[in-house]
């Protein structure tokens with residue numbers, strides 16, 4: 001084990017509560033191992049802080065294997081850090097070098113108020129889902145496979161969209177804090193399947209309205225969202241959302 | 251339920267309006283450039299063309315087009331400004347450190363400066379119309395020329411005299427480079443906005459957008475530069491002396 005430890009300097013956003021002002025606090029972590037995850041490194045930092053009587057850094061995580069969408073940090077200016085197609089919990093310390101300064105900030109959007117330190121309230125996404133991210137009839141058990149034919153490309157494309165884990169990195173990375181990628185993924189996962197098609201028009205209008213009511217920004221087609229998305233959700237879904245919207249209002 | 255008015259209400263609607271009007275404006279500048287290249291052919295050809303346009307439909311076509319263009323620019327500018335402004339409300343507190351994600355991101359200087367290049371274009375278009383259509387600030391009166399037995403404005407001389415003045419040429423060069431930048435992101439972006447972008451054609455649309463942006467910028471640049479270098483100012487213009 002000995003030999004490959006290194007140290008990093010951390011600049012971490014500390015904010016004691018939603019209404020309190022926050023600032024970047026500086027910490028140094030020694031004995032960091034390349035195979036540690038970034039979150040494990042933060043766990044060690046918190047043990048150290050606790051031992052020193054300092055309030056540990058609050059951050060979110062759950063599965064720590066890139067499937068739940070709970071984690072989410074902006075690492076050196078990039079949501080979910082330096083790797084494409086990976087969540088914050090999948091970032092390893094080998095991505096950083098000895099003596100490097102790592103700046104860690106919460107996902108920033110007016111619609112995602114900071115609760116504490118690096119934890120933000122992403123309930124706005126739940127409210128967008130409540131507005132139409134469902135099929136309101138009971139589809140029962142799986143029907144006989146040939147009774148509802150689904151073209152394979154539609155099935156694949158719907159599955160790709162359904163891979164969204166609702167982490168909100170797309171909002172964090174967007175210069176406009178737009179929720180278009182998330183909302184379009186949810187719309188796309190239903191719009192291409194027969195069960196979801198029936199309510200497609202009502203769904204797209206309601207979900208877009210909900211997205212707007214939450215105060216997210218408009219989309220400038222920068223495409224930063226796709227680049228940071230741990231599930232590599234494509235911005236073609238945003239194009240589909242707009243087509244569906246146009247169909248619904250015409 | 252939902253109706254067409256939603257287009258002006260929701261973010262998706264406004265973006266659709268911005269993309270559609272942007273693409274229509276692309277169509278307009280193609281025809282504008284094509285006609286104006288006649289300036290390089292000569293006095294006769296260009297003044298004939300101006301007369302031809304103004305005589306279309308017993309003179310009714312140009313005013314109708316003008317109203318349409320004012321609405322097009324207006325709708326495009328209002329929707330574009332609304333998209334750009336949405337970020338201020340949506341992200342009041344920025345990041346201490348921000349970086350580009352790279353990878354498949356399409357974010358560029360062009361995409362980030364749409365509001366800047368767009369605002370410059372808006373101011374420019376107003377001044378451009380005042381300058382050439384209304385004849386503001388011109389240095390002398392241009393007597394009408396006779397075309398097919400009709401009196402018609404001598405637009406050629408007005409243009410040639412303005413473009414013999416170096417600062418005016420410089421201004422046009424700067425603004426046309428901004429137009430090129432607006433279109434470098436804008437052309438592809440409009441297809442993405444209208445849902446007409448897809449994995450198979452994305453590279454094609456992107457390349458076409460680059461070529462289109464370059465063609466428009468270079469095409470419009472050519473006119474003032476060519477006139478400045480190769481066409482003498484008209485007699486009687488005070489700039490002719492200098």
Ligand code: HEM
Nearest residue numbers: 220269272275276327330364365368369372436439440443
């Ligand atoms: C020669 C005239 C113009 C042409 C050909 C043009 C073309 C375009 C195109 C094709 C787009 C892409 C639309 C989309 O993303 O869906 C666009 C976007 C935009 N235009 Fe223009 N435009 C022109 C003038 C203007 C003017 C006068 C403004 C005034 C402010 C403006 C502001 C904008 C803005 C802010 C955007 C980007 C909106 C965003 O953030 O997504 N443009 N333009």
Ligand code: SF4
Nearest residue numbers: 164165167168170229
């Ligand atoms: S689209 Fe991607 S970045 Fe956005 S919430 Fe879904 S998984 Fe996260």
Ligand code: FES
Nearest residue numbers: 062064069071089
């Ligand atoms: S903690 Fe579950 S995706 Fe990162």
